[in-house]
Amino acid sequence: ERKLAQRVLRIEESPSGAAAERVRRLRAEGHRILSLTVGEPDFDTPRNVKDAAIAAIEAGDTKYTSGNGTAPLKKAILDRVERRTGQRYTDAQLAVGVGGKQVIFTALQATLDAGDEVIIPAPYWVSYPDMVRANEGEPVIIETTEQHGFRIQPEQLRAALTERTRWIILNAPSNPTGAVYSAEQLRALAEVLADFPGVEVLTDEIYDEIYYGDDRVVSIVEAAPELRERVLVVNGVSKTYAMTGWRVGYGVGPEYLVREINKLHSQTTSSTASISQAAAAEALAGDQSAVPAMVEVYRSRRDLVVEGINSIEGLSTLSPDGAFYLYVNCAGLLGRTTPSGSVLENDEDVTLYLLDEAKVAVVHGAAYGLSPFFRISFATDEATLTEAVEAIRGAVAKLA
Numbered sequence: 270e271r272k273l274a275q276r277v278l279r280i281e282e283s284p285s286g287a288a289a290e291r292v293r294r295l296r297a298e299g300h301r302i303l304s305l306t307v308g309e310p311d312f313d314t315p316r317n318v319k320d321a322a323i324a325a326i327e328a329g330d331t332k333y334t335s336g337n338g339t340a341p342l343k344k345a346i347l348d349r350v351e352r353r354t355g356q357r358y359t360d361a362q363l364a365v366g367v368g369g370k371q372v373i374f375t376a377l378q379a380t381l382d383a384g385d386e387v388i389i390p391a392p393y394w395v396s397y398p399d400m401v402r403a404n405e406g407e408p409v410i411i412e413t414t415e416q417h418g419f420r421i422q423p424e425q426l427r428a429a430l431t432e433r434t435r436w437i438i439l440n441a442p443s444n445p446t447g448a449v450y451s452a453e454q455l456r457a458l459a460e461v462l463a464d465f466p467g468v469e470v471l472t473d474e475i476y477d478e479i480y481y482g483d484d485r486v487v488s489i490v491e492a493a494p495e496l497r498e499r500v501l502v503v504n505g506v507s508k509t510y511a512m513t514g515w516r517v518g519y520g521v522g523p524e525y526l527v528r529e530i531n532k533l534h535s536q537t538t539s540s541t542a543s544i545s546q547a548a549a550a551e552a553l554a555g556d557q558s559a560v561p562a563m564v565e566v567y568r569s570r571r572d573l574v575v576e577g578i579n580s581i582e583g584l585s586t587l588s589p590d591g592a593f594y595l596y597v598n599c600a601g602l603l604g605r606t607t608p609s610g611s612v613l614e615n616d617e618d619v620t621l622y623l624l625d626e627a628k629v630a631v632v633h634g635a636a637y638g639l640s641p642f643f644r645i646s647f648a649t650d651e652a653t654l655t656e657a658v659e660a661i662r663g664a665v666a667k668l669a
């Protein structure tokens with residue numbers, strides 16, 4: 270055996286990646302699989318954004334850029350952050366990465382020493398715990414409940430904080446539940462944090478524009494501006510503008526932290542691609558009409574799938590306020606027996622059964638740290654969603 274570092278041995282391949290891999294394998298074997306596993310918009314990148322990228326290529330904007338982006342991109346990001354949060358940040362308070370994912374990883378890399386703790390409410394985006402582990406930290410997982418709308422409660426936060434806590438990671442709208450916090454709920458969390466001045470807040474707001482409520486999603490920097498020097502706001506263009514492959518994300522926060530994030534980026538990726546930056550600047554500052562159009566489509570799909578799932582005996586789901594996922598409670602299926610005689614013991618058994626019997630792929634809740642649930646992505650066309658819901662209904666009806 271060749272030697273590998275502990276930091277990689279402590280982490281695993283993403284479970285949603287593993288589910289997608291299973292789908293690819295079954296399809297390669299000739300099965301028709303309805304996949305509700307995808308974590309990205311099914312829409313094409315808007316035309317004006319693609320045109321901006323093509324224009325950048327033609328204009329020769331194909332060279333290294335400043336580490337945290339070209340001047341037009343920086344301006345577009347900072348203006349947008351101000352529109353969304355009411356807070357103005359400067360270039361020195363801005364990090365731009367190869368996706369929001371890189372910014373999160375680097376923020377942890379810049380701040381964690383061995384044994385430092387990071388509070389992660391569950392269910393969580395699968396990458397957070399492994400990003401913490403990869404940087405030698407310890408994820409501290411706090412399970413939320415469906416009754417509380419999958420939101421961490423202030424008393425849970427207080428109970429989880431220790432001398433070793435460095436961060437709490439908030440993600441709203443959440444992947445995988447779509448949960449969003451009100452300004453009042455954020456202020457209640459901020460009040461707890463006021464007693465723990467050494468703790469930073471990472472707020473991952475990548476789904477903030479995919480929102481079905483009135484008004485808009487509130488950021489903790491807006492709800493509790495007194496925390497601003499301890500908050501890193503992460504966002505990006507991947508989800509809002511159907512630009513997952515372009516790899517542009519950003520973080521705004523205190524200068525002392527952003528400086529170190531940018532230093533680490535300068536020694537890893539230098540910057541994200543210049544062409545992607547031109548596209549992202551157009552996405553953020555140009556015509557916005559594609560965004561509400563996509564959100565309306567997601568909304569009608571959401572309503573369709575929520576109604577379908579809630580009409581299946583043994584399954585239930587809240588209607589998510591944002592993002593494009595349902596977190597389906599499948600407790601009512603546990604203990605039941607499949608036609609081939611096996612008993613469904615946990616949410617992974619449920620998802621494997623649905624794959625086998627309904628040919629529908631979803632991701633089991635254990636992957637997100639809260640069972641028994643499974644995640645459905647509705648970033649898929651309505652015909653597929655309708656067919657998938659009926660196939661799930663048929664498979665559930667065969668359980669004894």
Ligand code: PLP
Nearest residue numbers: 308368369370394444505507518
């Ligand atoms: N944060 C959450 C909650 C996500 O679901 C994702 C993508 O799946 C990301 C961050 C990463 O986005 P990006 O494409 O900007 O790296």
